[in-house]
Amino acid sequence: MAGKGYSYVDDYDVDDWYDQDDDYDDDYEEDHPDLAETAKAEAQNPAAKPAVKGRADASKPGKGTAAKQGTAVNGLARAPLDAGRKVEQPPPLQQTFPIAPHTLVAHAGEPFRFEQPSPDDHVIAAQSRKPTPSTVQARGVQQVSPRPASAAPSEAAQANIEGVVQALRLQDEDNDGRRDSRTTHNGDASTSGRPEPDPQQQRRRRPLSEYKPDSDLARALAEASVQDGADKGGKTRLHLVVLGHVDAGKSTLMGRLLHELGHISQKVVHKAQRDATAAGKGSFAWAWLLDERSEERSRGVTVDVATTFFETPRHLVRLLDAPGHRDFVPNMIAGAAQADAALLLVDGSVGGFEAGFGAGGGAGGGQTREHAQLARSLGIEQLAVIVSKLDTCAFSQDRFEEVKGVLLPFLRTSGFRESQVQWLPAVGPSGQNLTGPPTEPGLASWWRGPSVVAAIDAFQPAVRAVGRPLRLPIADVFKGQRGGMAVSGKLEGGALKVGTKVLVQPGGHPATVRSVEVDGQAVALARAGDTVDVVLAGVDSSALAVGALVCHPEWPVPVAARMEARIVVLDLPMPILKGRQVSIHVHTAQESGQISRLISVLNPKTGEVTRARPRAIVKGQTAVVEITVARPVCLEQYTDYRALGRIALRDGGHTIAVGIIVSLHESS
Numbered sequence: 001m002a003g004k005g006y007s008y009v010d011d012y013d014v015d016d017w018y019d020q021d022d023d024y025d026d027d028y029e030e031d032h033p034d035l036a037e038t039a040k041a042e043a044q045n046p047a048a049k050p051a052v053k054g055r056a057d058a059s060k061p062g063k064g065t066a067a068k069q070g071t072a073v074n075g076l077a078r079a080p081l082d083a084g085r086k087v088e089q090p091p092p093l094q095q096t097f098p099i100a101p102h103t104l105v106a107h108a109g110e111p112f113r114f115e116q117p118s119p120d121d122h123v124i125a126a127q128s129r130k131p132t133p134s135t136v137q138a139r140g141v142q143q144v145s146p147r148p149a150s151a152a153p154s155e156a157a158q159a160n161i162e163g164v165v166q167a168l169r170l171q172d173e174d175n176d177g178r179r180d181s182r183t184t185h186n187g188d189a190s191t192s193g194r195p196e197p198d199p200q201q202q203r204r205r206r207p208l209s210e211y212k213p214d215s216d217l218a219r220a221l222a223e224a225s226v227q228d229g230a231d232k233g234g235k236t237r238l239h240l241v242v243l244g245h246v247d248a249g250k251s252t253l254m255g256r257l258l259h260e261l262g263h264i265s266q267k268v269v270h271k272a273q274r275d276a277t278a279a280g281k282g283s284f285a286w287a288w289l290l291d292e293r294s295e296e297r298s299r300g301v302t303v304d305v306a307t308t309f310f311e312t313p314r315h316l317v318r319l320l321d322a323p324g325h326r327d328f329v330p331n332m333i334a335g336a337a338q339a340d341a342a343l344l345l346v347d348g349s350v351g352g353f354e355a356g357f358g359a360g361g362g363a364g365g366g367q368t369r370e371h372a373q374l375a376r377s378l379g380i381e382q383l384a385v386i387v388s389k390l391d392t393c394a395f396s397q398d399r400f401e402e403v404k405g406v407l408l409p410f411l412r413t414s415g416f417r418e419s420q421v422q423w424l425p426a427v428g429p430s431g432q433n434l435t436g437p438p439t440e441p442g443l444a445s446w447w448r449g450p451s452v453v454a455a456i457d458a459f460q461p462a463v464r465a466v467g468r469p470l471r472l473p474i475a476d477v478f479k480g481q482r483g484g485m486a487v488s489g490k491l492e493g494g495a496l497k498v499g500t501k502v503l504v505q506p507g508g509h510p511a512t513v514r515s516v517e518v519d520g521q522a523v524a525l526a527r528a529g530d531t532v533d534v535v536l537a538g539v540d541s542s543a544l545a546v547g548a549l550v551c552h553p554e555w556p557v558p559v560a561a562r563m564e565a566r567i568v569v570l571d572l573p574m575p576i577l578k579g580r581q582v583s584i585h586v587h588t589a590q591e592s593g594q595i596s597r598l599i600s601v602l603n604p605k606t607g608e609v610t611r612a613r614p615r616a617i618v619k620g621q622t623a624v625v626e627i628t629v630a631r632p633v634c635l636e637q638y639t640d641y642r643a644l645g646r647i648a649l650r651d652g653g654h655t656i657a658v659g660i661i662v663s664l665h666e667s668s
């Protein structure tokens with residue numbers, strides 16, 4: 001193992017969990033018999049869950065995040081909407097939630113002392129600023145205060161956790177939903193001890209496999225696929241998120257890259273340089289091109305997810321520059337939830353890499369790990385690791401290899417395939433290795449690999465789930481310039497066009513599509529994989545909120561307040577007990593809730609139950625838990641609709657678990 005002090009593969013036989021062969025079989029079912037089979041079997045036939053001996057049984061951004069989007073055109077000027085669900089106070093909870101949702105809790109019941117601004121304060125302050133015409137504010141971010149630095153786990157403890165993460169092997173593919181296991185159930189009586197629900201009460205849903213686009217839509221889809229090549233010069237769309245620890249150099253690299261690609265003029269660059277220098281922050285000039293908000297500029301950190309568009313020889317790229325600071329991980333989650341691939345920036349300077357990779361508890365420590373783990377759990381499989389700041393160590397090849405040697409085993413154990421991970425050095429401020437081979441002799445003497453643009457071009461675009469029922473998780477709500485309410489987000493499934501009848505969930509509000517834009521251009525048809533701005537007619541604005549979902553009226557997305565999830569517990573010093581308050585992230589939704597039942601602990605290798613109804617679950621364990629949320633959310637079983645069936649659980653400013661939804665209990 002390369003690197004001192006990192007021993008995360010020692011405790012696990014990683015080969016047992018995944019095949020390191022480069023012949024990566026993307027088929028979840030084959031690849032993850034322990035998870036996929038059991039999840040599907042349970043979904044198809046809940047009563048068939050094996051008994052305990054055999055087995056039984058985680059912005060545009062989440063509520064709260066929003067992308068800084070280019071100035072809307074074609075009638076969709078963005079105006080902030082305060083009526084969003086994200087800013088509402090949740091209804092009072094009954095005894096199940098002894099701590100009010102969103103209450104600031106330092107950690108494990110320790111009250112927040114308000115001696116210094118909490119992350120909430122930063123976010124609320126950020127939210128209160130008026131968006132610039134080219135900016136959509138982060139709204140409704142729900143944060144809880146960070147855990148004290150003393151609570152950070154040891155390296156060895158973190159090592160165990162990282163090893164187990166990959167056991168979930170959450171795959172992002174095409175949401176092809178081979179099984180239509182859409183039935184709701186109330187868990188396994190043998191493990192839960194709960195009575196089975198009255199079948200009359202259960203909602204009957206048509207299997208998703210029965211869905212076929214109507215003839216109009218089918219024709220439009222066929223025409224659009226013929227047009228594809230012609231319209232875009234044969235280029236494919238790629239949603240790309242830039243991740244990494246705070247100050248790793250993400251915004252700087254992307255600002256410089258956009259300039260090199262001709263998307264930012266020399267005049268604008270000069271202005272940013274002048275402004276940054278005048279503010280005593282000259283080294284942030286390139287970052288200021290993306291970090292537009294005054295708070296970002298004064299603090300020197302990204303808060304929102306900045307959205308920009310650029311083209312490479314192969315792709316039309318929608319770029320999401322996620323914040324690296326731990327206070328803003330929810331924004332990062334929502335950005336990553338929309339991405340097909342990620343650039344992971346790691347600071348290669350001596351001490352810089354170590355700070356970013358350190359176990360995540362301390363102030364400013366460790367978002368390299370958390371971002372990588374979250375990205376994988378959100379379905380991102382393709383990664384390019386960019387080692388920045390090598391100019392600070394004479395472009396040392398040894399340092400590059402050292403960083404790679406430490407990070408690669410961690411990424412493997414986090415579930416990334418070696419064949420899906422690219423490695424390259426780059427220097428943002430001087431533009432080395434961004435669009436072509438480096439010119440700096442110290443780097444040019446040994447680097448023979450891809451530039452940043454070549455690495456982006458090597459990413460495969462995601463297969464779009466066009467032939468599935470419409471699913472549009474709402475990432476933002478705003479007023480259309482010509483009247484009407486508009487929503488935006490990434491179309492996870494299906495297609496829509498002007499005149500399409502839709503349903504907004506929760507609540508079952510019918511609406512009609514009045515206009516559609518993709519990347520700021522009015523279009524007749526938008527398809528899965530597109531990021532859209534949609535003006536809806538005939539729906540009350542109170543129905544529209546970040547985390548709500550626009551769907552097909554006859555194939556509505558389930559809405560549930562209770563679900564069972566298979567989770568991997570990440571990094572937490574205290575065991576999870578029944579009743580643990582968590583913040584649940586699923587697609588663009590973020591909701592307060594609690595872990596209401598601990599159903600079973602599983603062997604991560606076999607999926608067998610090792611303990612039913614455990615009293616606690618601890619870091620590193622794979623477990624099935626029941627989660628109850630304060631307000632019903634739109635979600636899907638993972639086997640039905642993958643993009644809507646992944647969850648991340650956060651508490652105390654940390655991601656404590658990631659997982660997949662194995663069953664849900666629909667709200668009537």
Ligand SMILES: Nc1nc2c(ncn2[C@@H]2O[C@H](COP(=O)(O)OP(=O)(O)OP(=O)(O)O)[C@@H](O)[C@H]2O)c(=O)[nH]1
Nearest residue numbers: 246247248249250251252283301302324389427428
């Ligand atoms: N020497 C050197 N400095 C760099 C490099 N890349 C970025 N920097 C500097 O690192 C500092 C942080 O850069 P940012 O681009 O703001 O980092 P970031 O990752 O976007 O930070 P957040 O968005 O807040 O997470 C700035 O002072 C940059 O000039 C690099 O390759 N070499």
